[in-house]
Amino acid sequence: MKGISFGQYYPADSVIHRLDPRIKIIMTILYIICTFLCKSVTSFAVLVLSVIALIMFSRIPVRVVLRSVRPLLIIIAFTFVINIFWSTGEQLLVEFWIFRIYAEGVWNAVFMFLRIFALVTGTGVLLTYTTTPMDLTDALESLLSPLKKLHVPVHVFAMMMSITLRFIPTLTEETEKIMNAQKARGADFTSGSLIRRAKSLIPILIPLFVSAINRALELANAMECRCYHGGDGRTRLNVLKCHTKDMVAAILMIVFGVGLVFLNFVPFIYVMK
Amino acid sequence: MDKIILDHVSYIYSAGTPFEQKALDDICLGIRGGCITGIIGHTGSGKSTMMQMLNGLAKPTFGKVLLDGYDINSTMEDVFEEWRILPEYASLSDRKAKKAIGAEIKKRKAGLCFRVGLVMQYPEYQLFEETVFRDIAFGPRNMGLSEEEIRERVLEAAVFTDIGAELLDKSPFDLSGGQKRRVALAGVIAMRPEVLVLDEPAAGLDPLGRSFIFDGIRDYQRKTGSTVLIVSHSMEDMARYCDDVIVMSGARVLRKGSREEVFAHVEELARTGLDIPQITRVMASLRERGVPVPKNIYTVEEAVSALKAVFAEEGTK
Incomplete structure (x- = not known):
């Protein structure tokens, strides 16, 4: 239960932490595009360097960043193997039974691995590790605000999202508390047949739903008591402002992407077709 | 020997992260059996964590929790050490011995929560059954008792916690806050634990509700001779009901x-x-002003009788 942490926000004081969250979202999208632009050894080398640079700038321990890759290891390994065995090319390396491994296949597999790695760590460092969930929803609301013209209730969605995010830890804590209370009365969640185990969840789920519904009602009352009436005309405590450093960061990201495209034309060792 | 012993117990939250926090720091404690012990402290002083350690819900990061002299978190190795000298053990093969030790540990763990009944903070959220009776019966049923025995225990627990017979067939969600609290308490008492641990049992209740709860706990303790631990930050309640205070x-x-x-x-x-x-x-400020009242007065009743004595003395003068 302890493992559930939505938004892996890691508190630190760094350049990336202080950037405007809207710019960070845009930069993250650009960075994802960048990882797919890479095609040559040189551009991938620069991509790896950029990951290292981002981690250094964010002041997040490498150990923490690598932890975010762990759940994806199976997918990475799978694509790696697929690429090695199913790519065809001109330079045959090994041949046994029905398998033929080509140099191109090995390169593609390595590139794929680096791409996923950069994708996960890059987005983590640029966004989820360095931005609080609240900042994230605020930024989304601001970025999506043009949709208001099309009568999309952007504010309502953003509010729903921030309330959800806000209550995930609360509900987790609550679940843990209820589980402990029922365990203290001898409830057993881990043994017995599947049906028995499913039944053993009733003593957790009923109290949890009851309290979640009560909590929602209380929250709605509390919001109404403070005259909450939706997004129109509402001012904010923290107004997002775009500074020069944010613009510089965004421009650097664009330059980085353009640079990668140029590096794809450097015929050094191997270039993907 | 003390019923419960905490031997150099420490507990650290989220070890190895920036949120690391020490909840308990090298605690050594003995808790006497057969009396009511109160634990007072601020929020965040580690009381609740300590309570959850007593029935194995939380495990100490360092140190041992002993119940009747046995470590409640004993591992394979500990049981092995214990059993090595037994003649029955020598005849078993390695695999069988391992299995037997595993079963023994499981048995000890399962029995533990029935021996040490824990009532957590705001326990009314743990109610889930259709009727009050069935909710109180949840614990005894998990113990695997017969229906007759369950019935007997539920009724007994209802008497201790002052739950009228007319409430037993109601839904626990229709009760008032204080009644819910008492039902939750009854749910633990019905397991007849030899150690009853209560975390802020009367938090948020009105004075009448408080005394219902505490009187029920005291009745249970007196009639069964069990060991009771109460966490509270109300000094009044502590002074009134506890024998020992930590x-x-x-x-x-x-x-x-x-x-x-x-x-x-x-x-x-x-x-x-x-x-x-x-x-x-x-009383202390009365004494400062020259009224000859004794120093160790902690409840209103004691104060009343002390003051009566003072007035009686003045009358004779």
Whole structure:
């Protein structure tokens, strides 16, 4: 239960932490595009360097960043193997039974691995590790605000999202508390047949739903008591402002992407077709 | 020997992250069997964590929790050490021995929560059954008792907690806050634990609700001779119901001893920001003004009889 942490926000004081969250979202999208632009050894080398640079700038321990890759290891390994065995090319390396491994296949597999790695760590460092969930929803609301013209209730969605995010830890804590209370009365969640185990969840789920519904009602009352009436005309405590450093960061990201495209034309060792 | 012993127990939250926090710091404690022990301390002084350790819900990061002299978190190795000298063990093969030890540990763990009944903070959220009766019966049913025995225990627990027979067939969600609390308490008492641990059992209740709860706990303790631990920050309740008091502050034990011993250190308690019972303060200021009342008064009843004695003396003069 302890493992559930939505938004892996890691508190630190760094350049990336202080950037405007809207710019960070845009930069993250650009960075994802960048990882797919890479095609040559040189551009991938620069991509790896950029990951290292981002981690250094964010002041997040490498150990923490690598932890975010762990759940994806199976997918990475799978694509790696697929690429090695199913790519065809001109330079045959090994041949046994029905398998033929080509140099191109090995390169593609390595590139794929680096791409996923950069994708996960890059987005983590640029966004989820360095931005609080609240900042994230605020930024989304601001970025999506043009949709208001099309009568999309952007504010309502953003509010729903921030309330959800806000209550995930609360509900987790609550679940843990209820589980402990029922365990203290001898409830057993881990043994017995599947049906028995499913039944053993009733003593957790009923109290949890009851309290979640009560909590929602209380929250709605509390919001109404403070005259909450939706997004129109509402001012904010923290107004997002775009500074020069944010613009510089965004421009650097664009330059980085353009640079990668140029590096794809450097015929050094191997270039993907 | 003490019923419960905490031997150099420490507990660290989220070890190895920036949120690391020490909840308990090298606690050594003995808790006497067969009496009511109160634990006072600020929020965040590690009381609740300590309570959850007593029935194995939380495991100490370091140190041991002993119940009747046995480590409640004993591992494979510990049981092995214990059993090595037994003749029955020598005849078993390695695999069988391992299996037997595993089963023994499981048995000990399962039995533990019935031996040490834990009532958590705001326990009314744990109610889930259709009727009050069935909810109280949840614990005894998990113990695998017969229907007759379950019935007997539920009714007994209902008497202790002053739940009328007419409530037993109601839905627990239709009850008032205080009644819910009592049903939750009954759910634990129905397991007849030899150690009853209560975390802020009367938090948020009105005075009448408080005394219902505490009287029920005291009745249970008196009739069964079990060991009771109550966490609270109400000095009044502590003074009224507890035999021993433990004061915790900043993850450590500040003071422990009988009620009289602990409340004698009034200044020290005041310095940690804990309140001494109101009536004790009133008596202290009376004494300052020259009224000859004794020093160790902690409940209103005691104060009344002390003042009566003073008036009687003045009458004779």
